[in-house]
Amino acid sequence: MAGSTVLLADCGETSMELLAARIGRLGLRVLRAKTPSDAYVAVSDGRLAVGAVVIPPDAPFADLGKGLARFREVASEPNLSVAVAGARPGAMRGTVSAGALAAAGVDFAIYEPIDAHALRFQLNRATAWRHSRQERRADRAPFVGEVRIRAGRRNKEGRLYTLSSHGAFISLPAPCLRGTELKLEIALPDGALVRAKGRVAMTNVRGNLQKKALPVGMGIVFQGLKSNAQARVALAVRDRLEALDVGC
Numbered sequence: 001m002a003g004s005t006v007l008l009a010d011c012g013e014t015s016m017e018l019l020a021a022r023i024g025r026l027g028l029r030v031l032r033a034k035t036p037s038d039a040y041v042a043v044s045d046g047r048l049a050v051g052a053v054v055i056p057p058d059a060p061f062a063d064l065g066k067g068l069a070r071f072r073e074v075a076s077e078p079n080l081s082v083a084v085a086g087a088r089p090g091a092m093r094g095t096v097s098a099g100a101l102a103a104a105g106v107d108f109a110i111y112e113p114i115d116a117h118a119l120r121f122q123l124n125r126a127t128a129w130r131h132s133r134q135e136r137r138a139d140r141a142p143f144v145g146e147v148r149i150r151a152g153r154r155n156k157e158g159r160l161y162t163l164s165s166h167g168a169f170i171s172l173p174a175p176c177l178r179g180t181e182l183k184l185e186i187a188l189p190d191g192a193l194v195r196a197k198g199r200v201a202m203t204n205v206r207g208n209l210q211k212k213a214l215p216v217g218m219g220i221v222f223q224g225l226k227s228n229a230q231a232r233v234a235l236a237v238r239d240r241l242e243a244l245d246v247g248c
Helices: 017-025 036-044 064-074 098-104 116-127 227-243
Strands: 005-009 030-033 050-055 081-086 108-111 140-142 146-151 154-164 167-171 181-187 193-204 217-223
Touching: 005 017, 005 036, 005 116, 017 030, 017 116, 030 036, 036 050, 036 064, 050 116, 064 098, 081 116, 108 116, 116 140, 116 154, 140 227, 146 167, 154 181, 154 227, 167 193, 193 227
Parallel strands: 005 030, 005 050, 050 081, 081 108
Antiparallel strands: 140 154, 146 154, 146 181, 154 167, 167 217, 181 193, 193 217
């Protein structure tokens, strides 16, 4: 896919080697550049199809705003996005504030600690070429939590990947067939349980047609989710997205 490569500008005090390994395990293509100059060269090379640049919070730019603008000027891919990865601003010497990062043009944050689902979610957002603020604030967010599933007489357990008031994506090794009617019990971060009926709208299974941007599992569309449950989900999603903001 064009623009699907993630480039790590590995030019801060803390190495991004571990982050590169984590991204690789997600099945995404990742490259590393040791200096800003090397990163500019990689971004401009159309053969590499870099869709997102990830910088450290202590990136050695004399003027961060101008440095990030230069990435977009030389980029071979349209709508290049920039993410920051590492310690939260203020947690280490030499980092600028979260507000300064956002003002300079950083689009996404990968602040540590971050779980695998949130990491995948943020990288997918960064490389998806959907960069309007409205789309970036879509009503779905990554979560880590258990999901109990009942399909007919069969019970399964999965792990939540994303959740919205309209549905969820559940990670599990053997998803149900598309169209299957389900009963779900989803644990929210605050400990509340959301019980819902749903239908399998899509599946992602191992093989030639597997979508690398998603874990193995299934997408669920809720059916008749009660208003109080919708409100709980919407609140949880809002809080989660706010926590993932660059300026959080």
